Amino acid sequence: MLDALEVLDVSYSTAASPKPAMPPSALRFSSTLLVARLACCVLPDMAAGQIHFPNLRHLTLRFVTVSEHSLHAMLAGCPALNSLVLKCSYGFRCLRIDSQSLSCLAVYYADPRGEAEEIMLQDLILGNIPSLERLFQCGPFGDHRVRVLVLSAPKLKMLNGSKAKLLEHSPTIKEQDISQGEF
Numbered sequence: 001m002l003d004a005l006e007v008l009d010v011s012y013s014t015a016a017s018p019k020p021a022m023p024p025s026a027l028r029f030s031s032t033l034l035v036a037r038l039a040c041c042v043l044p045d046m047a048a049g050q051i052h053f054p055n056l057r058h059l060t061l062r063f064v065t066v067s068e069h070s071l072h073a074m075l076a077g078c079p080a081l082n083s084l085v086l087k088c089s090y091g092f093r094c095l096r097i098d099s100q101s102l103s104c105l106a107v108y109y110a111d112p113r114g115e116a117e118e119i120m121l122q123d124l125i126l127g128n129i130p131s132l133e134r135l136f137q138c139g140p141f142g143d144h145r146v147r148v149l150v151l152s153a154p155k156l157k158m159l160n161g162s163k164a165k166l167l168e169h170s171p172t173i174k175e176q177d178i179s180q181g182e183f
Helices: 024-029 045-050 068-076
Strands: 007-011 035-039 058-062 083-087 094-097 104-108 123-128 134-138 145-152 174-179
Parallel strands (some): 007 035, 035 058, 104 134
16 A cells, blocks of 8 residues: 555654654665655655655655755656655755756745854856746745845746746746745
8 A cells, every 4th residue: 555655745743853864774665656755854865865665746855954965866856746845954165956847936935943064055057947836945044045046937927925037037037036935
């Protein structure tokens, strides 16, 4: 029965210190998963590099620590991904996304619980994402800014919940600093 698992929800307590590692056994469902929600854990480099979710449509990482290299490898292994939610996830400074299928991206940040050693996102690069229609980037940081570089997202119509007039005509390169808003 579990061999055809379509939804995986792995969540640990936010009070756990240190954060537990994602169990390697979660990878055995990779070919059948449609939805994966991982919370309050660490994605080890070795595990993230082996992840290939050919049918995954929705991925949520909440309070997950993952290295930049591992996050990129993980996303590259999700060719059918339609929506990606990164909520209070850390360990990477730059995220470049190239995806033929991604239509919605939400990135939310909050104070990493006083853990000054947490690496936070600084650059979000939207490479070739022809299906992206909505980008939500929010968080309560006053002066924290994430630089967003849009290379190609011709269908992008909504940015932080409002029409993105700057991006409506979607020429090849548009750049904008976006301050954190409300989610």
